Structure formats: structure tokens, C-alpha cells
Amino acid sequence: MSNTPDGPKAAIAEGAEQDIEPDDGSPRARREPKRQCAVSRDVLSKAELIRFVADPEGRIVSDLKAVLPGRGVWVRADARHVALAEQNRVFARLLGKKSDQTIIVEAGLAGRVEKLLLDRAMGALALAQKSGRIITGFAKVESAIGNDNVDALIVASDGAEDSLRKLKQAITRRFGSSDALQLVRSFKGVELDLAFGRTNVIHAALTKAEKKTDRGDGGFLNAAERLQTYIGARAETEK
Numbered sequence: 120m121s122n123t124p125d126g127p128k129a130a131i132a133e134g135a136e137q138d139i140e141p142d143d144g145s146p147r148a149r150r151e152p153k154r155q156c157a158v159s160r161d162v163l164s165k166a167e168l169i170r171f172v173a174d175p176e177g178r179i180v181s182d183l184k185a186v187l188p189g190r191g192v193w194v195r196a197d198a199r200h201v202a203l204a205e206q207n208r209v210f211a212r213l214l215g216k217k218s219d220q221t222i223i224v225e226a227g228l229a230g231r232v233e234k235l236l237l238d239r240a241m242g243a244l245a246l247a248q249k250s251g252r253i254i255t256g257f258a259k260v261e262s263a264i265g266n267d268n269v270d271a272l273i274v275a276s277d278g279a280e281d282s283l284r285k286l287k288q289a290i291t292r293r294f295g296s297s298d299a300l301q302l303v304r305s306f307k308g309v310e311l312d313l314a315f316g317r318t319n320v321i322h323a324a325l326t327k328a329e330k331k332t333d334r335g336d337g338g339f340l341n342a343a344e345r346l347q348t349y350i351g352a353r354a355e356t357e358k
Contacts, residue, residue, distance in 0.1 A: 151164050151165075152164075153165070154168055154193040155193065156168060156193060156194055156195040156200065157193060157194055157204060157209050157213060158194055158195065158200045158203050158204050158207070158209060159195055159200060161195065163195065165185060165193075167195065167196055167348075168193040168194060168195060168196055169181055169182075169183065169193070169195075169196045169201065169232065170182040170183075170185045170187075170191040170192070170193050171191060171192045171193075171194060171204075171210060172187045172188075172189045172190065172191050172192075173189060173190075173210070173214050173220055173222055176223070177220040177221050177222050177223050178223045178224075178225065179210045179214075179222065179223065179224045179225075179228065181228075181231070181232045181235060183235060183236070183239070190214060192204070192209065192210055192213050192214060194209075196345065196348055196349055197348060197349050197350075197351070198229045198230075198232070198233060198349055198350060198351075199229075201228060201229040201232055202228070202229040204228075205224050205226075205228045205229065208224075210222050210224055211224070232349070233346075233349060233350055236342070236345060236346040236349050236350075237305075237306075237310070237346055239342045239345075239346075240305060240306075240339070240342040240343050240345075240346045241306070241310060241313065241314040242337075242342075243336070243337040243338045243339040243341075243342040243343070244273075244306075244311075244314045244315075244337075244339050244342075244343070245314050245315070245316075245337075246336075246337030246338075246339070247325060247336045247337045247339045248314070248315055249337075250336075250337065252270075252325055252326050252328070252336055253315070253323055253324070253325060253326070254323065254324050254326055255315065255317075255320050255322065255323045256322060257282055257285075257286075257321070257322045259324075260272065260286065260322045260323065260324045261285070261286060261289050263324055263326060264286065264289045264290055264293055264300070264324070265289060265292070265293055267293060268326050268327055269300055269324045269325070269326060269327070270300075270301070270324075270325045270326065270327050270336070270340075271300060271301040271302070271303055271324065271325040271340060271343075272286060272290070272300050272301070272302050272303065272322075272324055273303045273306070273311070273322070273323040273324060273325065273343075274286070274302065274303070274304055274321065274322055274323075275304075275306060275307055275308040275310075275311055275320070275321045275322075276304045276305070276306065276307055277307050277308055278308060278321040278322070279321075282321070282322065286322065301340065303340075303343045303347065304347070305343050305346045305347040305350065308320065308321055311323065325339065325340070
């Protein structure tokens with residue numbers, strides 16, 4: 120594909136929504152469509168971006184599944200870039216000039232997106248619990264790590280660091296590295312309480328599927344990773 124002034128780069132500069140074919144040497148059928156972040160101008164995979172569209176009244180809404188009709192604007196999937204898109208009037212610039220709509224961005228867009236991502240992750244976590252894939256409690260989680268029965272560790276971002284250190288030691292003993300299991304720290308304790316319908320949940324784990332016919336984790340790991348990328352690890356940012 121050409122990168123002349125009349126090619127893809129010119130179209131992107133005008134705010135056109137189109138896939139960018141990465142020239143990575145892989146067969147065409149395996150190439151992952153990419154988009155350009157409207158804020159940073161970085162070309163990224165769709166999984167690293169969030170699509171935004173204007174609703175019929177011109178209000179900007181997030182399209183997390185990238186399925187809503189209309190012209191879209193893609194922004195890197197983290198709170199800082201979404202806030203910059205609002206602050207710099209990116210949506211009005213890219214969508215307003217292509218239509219007669221008045222583009223409306225209600226204040227606090229980045230926070231609303233975080234709430235949507237959090238709700239999706241908590242819903243997926245509740246589904247994983249219903250499927251029998253979740254255990255809670257420090258002792259049970261530590262035992263499951265030793266029995267090689269854990270796919271991911273879930274620890275409240277406001278939980279005690281000492282207990283997390285002990286669980287990492289258990290992971291190291293079992294696997295040789297504390298990074299051997301995915302660690303999810305996207306949730307505060309009160310959010311875990313809501314997801315599980317109980318109180319004082321600080322430590323939990325997603326266990327391995329017992330059968331090949333297991334219906335999975337309800338999309339939890341994908342949703343949790345997307346949330347964690349968006350907000351950053353709360354355990355680090357809130358210190």
C-alpha cells in the first residue's frame with residue numbers, strides 16, 4: 120500500500136477510519152489490522168485502542184466492542200490518552216468537520232470509560248465464580264499455588280503488601296519465579312466484595328479448568344488485562 124500524500128497517511132491525517140495493514144513480512148491473511156491513535160499518532164493493534172463514536176445526538180460514547188455504526192475515532196486504551204483526547208478537542212476536530220453534527224463530549228469521559236471497563240471485568244469475574252473457577256482466602260489460594268492449580272492470582276490493590284509478598288514466595292517455590300503467574304491488581308477490596316457477593320475478599324485465584332469442556336473464565340482475564348492497562352496498576356499509582 121502506498122504512503123504517498125494521496126495514500127493512507129493522508130487519509131489518516133484527515134481523520135478517516137480505515138485499517139492499516141502492517142508490513143511485517145507475515146502472510147497477508149495473518150496480518151492483524153491496525154489503527155492510528157488520534158492523540159499520539161502511534162499505529163497500534165485494535166486491542167490496544169478504544170473506538171469512540173458519536174451517538175445520534177452527537178454525544179461521544181465509547182465503543183468497547185468496536186461494533187457501533189458511524190465514523191469512529193481510535194484512542195490508545197489508557198486513561199491519560201482518553202483524557203487528552205477530550206482536553207484537546209480531538210473528537211470535534213475529527214468527527215465534527217465530516218458531518219453537520221455538533222459533537223458533544225461530556226466532562227469526565229476517561230472516568231466513564233474506566234467505569235465501563237471495571238463493570239465488564241467485575242461481571243466476567245462473577246461469571247468465572249459461577250463456573251467454579253474462583254477460590255478465595257489466603258490459605259486456599261496459597262495451597263492451590265502449591266498444587267499447580269492456578270491460572271491467575273487476584274489480589275486487592277488495597278490489600279496488605281506483606282500477604283502479597285508471601286504469595287509471591289509461594290509462586291517462586293513452585294515455579295522458580297514470582298512472575299510465573301498472571302497477577303491481577305485491578306480491583307479494590309470493595310469491588311471484589313461486590314463481584315463475589317461477600318465481604319472482606321482480599322485474595323482470590325482463577326483456577327485451571329478441570330475439563331476440556333469447561334466453558335472458560337467468562338472472558339475475565341482479557342477484561343482484567345484491559346482494565347489494568349487502562350488504569351495502570353493501582354497498587355503503584357496510588358502509593
